[in-house]
Amino acid sequence: MSEKLSFVHPTPNSPWGTYLQQVDRVVPYLGDLAKWAETLKRPKRALIVDVPIEMDDGRIAHYEGYRVQHNMSRGPGKGGVRFHPDVTLEEVMALSAWMTVKTAAVNLPYGGAKGGIRVDPKKLSLKELEKVTRRYTSEIGIIIGPHTDIPAPDVNTNGQIMAWMMDTYSMNVGGTATGVVTGKPLHLGGSLGRVKATGRGVFVTGREAARRLGLDLRGARIAVQGFGNVGSVAAELFAEAGAKIVAVQDHTGTVVNENGLDLEKLIPISRTPAGAAGFEGGDKVPNEQFWDVACDILIPAALEGQITAERAKKTHAKLVLEGANGPTVPEADDILAERGVLVVPDVICNAGGVTVSYFEWVQDFSSFFWDEDEINVRLDRIMMNALNHIWDTADKHKITLRTATYAVACERILMARQERGLYP
Incomplete structure (x- = not known):
């Protein structure tokens, strides 16, 4: 990366800069784990891909795509894919980092990831949108998978786009892999309540x-x-x-x-x-x-x-x-x-989405699906337990809910990092 886009030296007023400040505020509450805090400031992997497609009128158009895996100490990467004309690498880095914190805050067995394409989907035909989605999926296919990194819908993406992503990945690996994405249509392994x-x-x-x-x-x-x-x-x-x-x-x-x-x-x-x-x-x-x-x-x-x-x-x-x-x-x-x-x-x-995405992933592996009432009961219980634990932490240390959330989440992330050790 260029100096301007350095992991630890963000451009002014960027989402990544906001995230780094949030991490700095929580370090005093991490105790002995603070020595691992730099881990939180550096994405594990950032992939930039070219997404060329043939437009309906025969022109060849190129779009820039990203997939960032921020931290995977607690499990496979999890995070959405957004299609937006203002998508940047720094934005995707920040979103992937927030996913790391989010999944740890509600204690899901995931790390954080995020993806995006700098494109205005409203200017594409349905066929062009499918081409962009499939080409992007093929390009990031080297780092995603049901056990490594699981995309999901985000801004301007939906169940249809997830179906195209799942199908493209499945064709490339030679077998249907419903668990590679979440937020799919119900008849393709999606979950009620998602x-x-x-x-x-x-x-x-x-x-x-x-x-x-x-x-x-x-x-x-x-x-x-x-x-x-x-x-x-x-x-x-x-x-x-x-x-x-x-x-x-x-x-x-x-x-x-x-x-x-x-x-x-x-x-x-x-x-x-x-x-x-x-x-x-x-x-x-x-x-x-x-x-x-x-x-x-x-x-x-x-x-x-x-x-x-x-x-x-x-x-x-x-x-x-x-x-x-x-x-x-x-x-x-x-x-x-x-x-x-x-x-x-x-x-x-807003962790309800990734929580039910986790339910979908689990249901795909077991091929056993729950009804919506059961999903909502499980969702409410996880959200309430997580919030109450965070609130108790905030009261104990006299800190804001945000700092408390980061304290709880980052302790879980860095404990996993410390216990796994460094390889090699």
């Missing part, structure tokens, strides 16, 4: 956090940024618990209704090209005003780096539930803590 799992995890951790704060969900005002699978599912579950969704922002704009948005009408419209901005049941406001909306709970469920220092000063929320990965920059974290705003960090709050 699509809603991340949003459900946000709700479960948010419900417990609200209870501990003495915040009644009945009538609580909630603002949601990002209204895909995570944000919309979390919004639905909070609404069912009696809360009011007073503001929603997606890539099309921001809509606000202090009396509560009608989700039954909003969600279908948000799935169309018109997006949330096409909904007539609320006021359209400039995007920056989203952060000024009077709310009790804020759910950033879009992309990283959204809660800046200035936005942290403005929010009215008492509770922030990080549905997205890395939505709060470190300076904003400090401001929210000083203002008494509780943040449930991404690496525990």
Whole structure:
């Protein structure tokens, strides 16, 4: 890598830089394991691949793809694949590192990985999208596998893309390997409950956090940024618990209704090209005003780096539930803590998705599948046990939930590193 993209010298304000600061903050709580902390700052493996395809009009187009395996001391790599025009290596490095922490925080037998292609999938035909997916899978096929690294859906990827990835890998190894990816369609070894799992995890951790704060969900005002699978599912579950969704922002704009948005009408419209901005049941406001909306709970469920220092000063929320990965920059974290705003960090709050991905992986190996009620019961139990352990750690050391989550997770990661030793 060039000096500018060095593992330990990130470009300014990058997601990788945010992650490194988070690691630095937890080192004082690692005791004797602190000597291994540098392990957390260096991805195990970073692969950059060229993804050439023939377009429908006969042109040859090239896209840049990545797969980063951050740490695999506790098990095979686990992490999604995103298709987005702004994907960078540093972003994928950070996302893979957050997956390492996330899987350890909920005590799953995984390490962390992540992938991406710098492409705008909205500009591709279905056939071109399939070609990009299959070529990318072939290129990263040398490092993925059911026992080594298991991709999953992320931004702009879905069950169909996972089916293409699974089929491509299977054809290259000469046998159907359903466990190479998760988030697949049900009839190809997917799991019930997977699509809603991340949003459900946000709700479960948010419900417990609200209870501990003495915040009644009945009538609580909630603002949601990002209204895909995570944000919309979390919004639905909070609404069912009696809360009011007073503001929603997606890539099309921001809509606000202090009396509560009608989700039954909003969600279908948000799935169309018109997006949330096409909904007539609320006021359209400039995007920056989203952060000024009077709310009790804020759910950033879009992309990283959204809660800046200035936005942290403005929010009215008492509770922030990080549905997205890395939505709060470190300076904003400090401001929210000083203002008494509780943040449930991404690496525990949105871990529902990877937890049910783990269930899918286990079911694929056993060829025995559970019903959705059983999956939800298991998910809720794992999330609650993890959050309670983290909360106890935070209370013991008088630290934030984020630092406590990193303390718990990094102790597990580095203990595994220490006990495995260095080979050769």
